Amino acid sequence: MDIDLFLQRIGLQSLPDSPMKRLRALYAAMTKTVPFENVAVMEGKSISLEPGDIFAKVVEQGRGGYCFELNGLLAHLLEQFGYRIERLIGRVWASGAPAPLLTHMTLRVFVEDRPYLCDVGFGGGTLREPLPWVTGAVAIQGPDRFRLDATDNGETMLSRLVDAEWKNMYSLLPCPVRSQDYIPANHYTSTHPNSHFTQGLVAALVTDSGRVTLRDRLFRTVGAEGETERELTTFDEVVQVLGQEFGLRNLDLAALQSRLSYLFA
Template sequence: MTWNGEELDVDAYLARIGYEGEAKPDLETLRALHRAHVASIPFENLEIMLGRPVLLDLAALQDKMVRRRRGGYCYEQNLLFAAVLERFGFSVKGLGARVRAGASSTRPTSHMLLSVEADGEQWHCDVGFGGDGLLEPIPMREGVDVRQGEWRFGIVGEDEGVRVLRTEHADGWFDLYAYTMDRRLPVDYVVMNHYTSTHPKSPFIRRPVLQQAAPDVRRRLVGAQLTLTRPDGSTDERDVPVSELRETLVREFGIELGDDDFAELIRAHYAGA
């Protein structure tokens, strides 16, 4: 199996995301699993902040995100999800994307997403993009325009087979990332992960980043700033003092760090705050 789905602890994963329905390789199951995963497992880069490598083998992913109930970033989340889908009989293809998200220059291919076949069609799946990400799959074709909860998403085509996932902001469409249909294998994500977790220009090595999307609000903690964004463009922003950080991680993102890890996070990234 490409994604090592045979190594998955199915019952533990389903309990982690609160899924109780039948699991079979159809669109209804795909949508339900995607939505439950996004709702339960937040985007976060805290392993990097704690000075540890980001491990991508399935045993490590299950230990972190399932057993210890932590989150992860795109490779961790989508590799786990790919293993889940493969185990349930879906055909899963890994893809790579260049994140745009307001960038003024071309970024490297450093994001992972999935193409999944269900009910005779290819579906764009991505449980690892964070606050602006999809809640559930959308058809993987140009011209798609869908609503998920209060959010609107679309896919447009560009030259050379490039497709762009975008979301609607209060001031218009906002490009999230651009991708092609070139297949990526697990070993490709090892290389991408090394860049994302260690390169000086990576946005994920400088400060804690936690994100989660819900039907009516997007939550983001970058450094000490917590932002809640609603579909009408309104935001609530505030700085989180160190005295409230641990409670905020639990309340907003469901992340409970052990005493040693929390102390190290404060020492390394919030000292003097």
């Protein structure tokens, strides 16, 4: 991996020497510059998990991705810096499914033997910084509140405080997995008709005071001044928002317009 080119992509010129400060700097910069998005899926493209392909897409082509791509890229970067990493897989409960499949990738990163949950690929609920792996403790991250809890079946649940109520986001299996173990989950996520990512356009990015999200035609901004929503009325508006708000470029406009035709029928 060309680390200098990656740092340029996420807007960093240098990094702290301290392992913890370096991890925080990389994490924060990545969540604010590399969007969570499924545009390639909506373009009808296959999603490769090969490190070189992810680097080319995210860094060289200025695109984003979802958990397998973004956390996969972060994992390879951190390994080059010498961090000890465990790759994890989990179930997304935020979807409301009664028995979610194993379709989410996160990382457990160790700094001075202390574990942290790192996840730069969970859309509108993405952690703003590495989360200490301590169950039962509430972690304050800017305007957000998160908590890890042990479940009855041995998994670890991440929850987020929303409207004064703790909402389950995803639960993680206790055992680490290997990179190749994500292949079936990635195939399902990017191709199956029941997958959230094949049913409509999604994009999300962390900001200093909140988040920006796009779901099909609904563009939403959450910040210090409150929330705003705007419904996009044309395909050109969608492309404009993807470029201006999420920094996406090199889009296959013909394929994307064809796949999104249902939005403006």
